[in-house]
Amino acid sequence: MYSIKIEWYATYECVISLYAYLHEKEQKYARLGTAWKKETALMLPAAFAKELEDERWEVLHRLVLLIAQSPAKESVEGFLAWLEQIPAGEIYERLAPWVDTIPLNLGELRDHSLSLLARWNEHYFAKLDPALLERLQKSADELAGKAADVSPPELVDEATQGIWIEPMADLQQVVLIPQYHCAPASVLDFHRGLATCLYPVADADRRQADPLLALLPVTQCLADEKRLLLLQYLAQKPGTLTELQQHVGLAKSTVHHHITALRRAGLIRAHYAGSTAISAYSLRESGIERLPTLLREFLHESRK
Structure with missing residues (x-):
């Protein structure tokens, strides 16, 4: 049976919020709706908003893995500073145990991701209501409190309202991370021996459940x-x-x-x-x- 790890840091939500913005067409049933992207675009410098129109940024799962391993993931700024200073070879070594195919231009991908995330954090994510982030932390804390009383598959099912990850011989751990921007969808990815699941907290923007x-x-x-x-x-x-x-x-x-x-x-x-x-x-x-x-x-x- 695999083990469960539950954690939350704002860095995860910064990444998932940019992903939701870029892949808005795939998120047409998202809790935020299409109006959110239009409103958010007005918060961005015109040149940056124009740049993001054609950006697809398909490296979400790799960044989630790097966030999980970063000693500076407590803040977006700390994570970005850490990512900027580590060489491409170290990024490769950190990803190699989990990712089957790693691009050769890791340095370029890292620099591009840094540029996008730094500007996204400045113009959008850093301006979010801190209470929303606190509610995501609360969700992680509440889920951790239930971990001793239910099996790992049952805990994943409860967090996601319907994802059941079967125990497999080569699956060692599932990492559960609360997220708001892609709710009600979960963002699930499997790596070698590891699965990451960003589960939805649809009412994180509300003071009480609706x-x-x-x-x-x-x-x-x-x-x-x-x-x-x-x-x-x-x-x-x-x-x-x-x-x-x-x-x-x-x-x-x-x-x-x-x-x-x-x-x-x-x-x-x-x-x-x-x-x-x-x-x-x-x-x-x-x-x-x-x-x-x-x-x-x-x-x-x-x-x-």
Whole structure:
């Protein structure tokens, strides 16, 4: 059985926030919505915003690994200063045990990442409400408090509301990191013997939990006939994407859209077995049983 490591530093959120901005089209169902990118672009110098329009920055998982190993990860500025001074050869040595393919131009990639992150931190991330970051830290602390009482797969499932990482002989550790900017999605990556999972904290921007924010994705899922049929199928047995597609008779891309919505609403589990490819889906009983509680919390809140 793999072990669990739970940690949070602002440096992780700085990286994931820039990633969310650059990959906004892939985040169309994100909690922040499309308006966030437009509002954020106005905070940036015009030349920087223009530069980011064509930037894809596909090195997120490598930077997460470097943050995890950095002795200066407590602050964004400290991490960037550390990354700037270490030679490309040391970056290679730090990544080699985990990453199969490492680009030869590590020095150039490092310098480019430093430039992007330093400017992003100055013009956007450093101006975030500190309370948001404190709530992410609180989420990590609360999750750590539960670690002794549940199994590692159950803890991952609870943090992500539906990601189930199967124990594998070559999987040694899963690192759980709370994040806000890509919520309700989780950002999951597997490396040699290691998986990193940036799990969503969708209400980190609020002083207290919003019952509607938790209830709405569930009720929206249940209002669709095809999604109900998918839930009914999974109530009988786990299924692959192909099996689910055959059951409802829709295009695979359409079924994938429905499945993603059900997973992010916490109604089903996506099972991973050593890679980012989902091996199967199953019903998440705890998500189903939670519906009456969510409804009662919302109705009670609405009377205030």
